[in-house]
Amino acid sequence: MLRKLVDYKKLDHELAVLLIETYPYGYGDEDIIIFKNAHGEIIEAVEIKTEDTIYLVKISKSLAHFISNFEDIIEKELATKVESVLEEADVQDIKKELDSERDADGQIDFDH
16 A cells, blocks of 8 residues: 655645544544654654555644634635636526527617
């Protein structure tokens, strides 16, 4: 199985979700893996597994913040996407209305 060391900021959406699912209430001391990297620096990480890869996600104060605020971040992203879709739908509805108001010459009849 492949092992990769990653910073949580570089996780794609699927791995970020897996991280949250693995540690929904945060991580504890028993979850932390401590090792030295090639430069002799001590690294602390938590593990998430996929079918073919074990990811060691570096721990930092920011990671704990990320885990605790992940749902809020996703909700904000989703709300923004929904708002965009609704705005686009409104524009399409207006275009359809205008198209239905056009006469044979393609002009809009505002007296209608």
